[in-house]
Amino acid sequence: MSKRNVVYPAGRQALYDLNNYSPAIRSGDLLFVSGQVGSREDGSPEPDFEKQVQLAFDNLNAILEAAGCTFDDVVDVTTFHTDPKAQIETVAAVRLKAIGEAPYPNWTAVGVNWLAGFDFEIKAIARVPSAD
Secondary structure, three states: OOOOEEEOOOOOHHHHHHHOOOOEEEEOOEEEEEEEEOEOOOOOEOOOHHHHHHHHHHHHHHHHHHOOOOHHHEEEEEEEEOOHHHHHHHHHHHHHHHHOOOOOOEEEEEEOOOOOOOOEEEEEEEEOOOOO
């Protein structure tokens, strides 16, 4: 069995090592990105919801870039929301800035009651562009 091909964004490996998980695993031409939250530099939740969502997208983008991807390469997204009805418009606005125009990736939004102090989390699957 081969080892997992882990992708780390710049400057955040200690966070993932501390919490015992990988930010993303590359398997062939697919990249499976762990859930990203809107954490500040010290790892604590950003209290402003819109900023928290933006930071989560920024963290996702950093991982995509580390793997040679962009949001255009994302094929599947799952988001987790502590109050979907109240949060969806804010998330949709940040999402459009990050994802851009159609065609959009698949998207599943899930309402949850706990995200370790956060109110939003995003995970994704992307296809890694070929190097040829």
